[in-house]
Amino acid sequence: xxxxxxxxxxxxxxxxxxxxxxxxxxxxxxxxxxxxxxxxxxxxxxxxxxxxxxxxxxxxxxxxxxxxxxxxxxxxxxxxxxxxxxxxxxxxxxxxxxxxxxxxxxxxxxxxxxxxxxxxxxxxxxxxx
Numbered sequence: 001x002x003x004x005x006x007x008x009x010x011x012x013x014x015x016x017x018x019x020x021x022x023x024x025x026x027x028x029x030x031x032x033x034x035x036x037x038x039x040x041x042x043x044x045x046x047x048x049x050x051x052x053x054x055x056x057x058x059x060x061x062x063x064x065x066x067x068x069x070x071x072x073x074x075x076x077x078x079x080x081x082x083x084x085x086x087x088x089x090x091x092x093x094x095x096x097x098x099x100x101x102x103x104x105x106x107x108x109x110x111x112x113x114x115x116x117x118x119x120x121x122x123x124x125x126x127x128x129x
Contacts, residue, residue, distance in 0.1 A: 001025045001117040004045045006036045006062055007078070008055045012102070016049060019106035023114055033057025037065050045073050046117040049109065051102065052079040052089075063093045071095065074116045076109070078102045 003025050007013035013029040020027045028043070030036035033054060039045075040062075048066055052059045059077070066073050074097040077089055089099050097116050100109070 001047065001113065002043065002045045003027045003113055003117075004030060004036065004039055004043075004048045006030045006033075006048060006050045006054065006059070008032060008051060008053075015106055016109055019110040020113055023110045025110075025113065033059075033062055036062045040066055040069050044070055047113050048073055048075045049113065050075050050077055052077050053081065060092065063095065067093065067095045076100060076112060076116065078104070078109075 001024065003020055005013045005016055005020075005027060007016070007029065008031050010029075010031060013031070017027045017029055028039055028045075030039055033056065045066075048062070050059050050062060054062065063075055066075065073095060075093060075095050076098045077093075077096055078100055080102040089096050098112055100112070
């Protein structure tokens with residue numbers, strides 16, 4: 001399972017990464033939109049864990065790019081607000097599979113990641129020459 005964590009709070013992203021790594025995931029962390037887009041251009045991911053409150057960029061832009069570049073990648077959106085609590089994120093983003101609070105236990109996030117990637121088996125893209 002290849003997971004891209006897009007989280008501007010480095011310590012929180014690292015915490016999630018440790019829990020995912022313990023479950024056998026290969027994880028990468030992007031702290032901002034530019035870094036996330038760059039990684040999506042270079043590697044295939046089964047899942048993105050994407051903070052909706054992405055500073056210095058747009059989480060929805062990252063989600064749109066992921067949907068265009070890697071339409072099979074699922075997205076677990078993370079938020080500390082109640083803005084999308086009505087479920088509208090699922091209308092905005094066709095590859096959204098979950099919306100969770102940012103204080104969700106890291107073990108629960110890892111379990112969700114495993115669930116949503118269970119049947120996916122993908123390889124890393126080679127860099128353009």
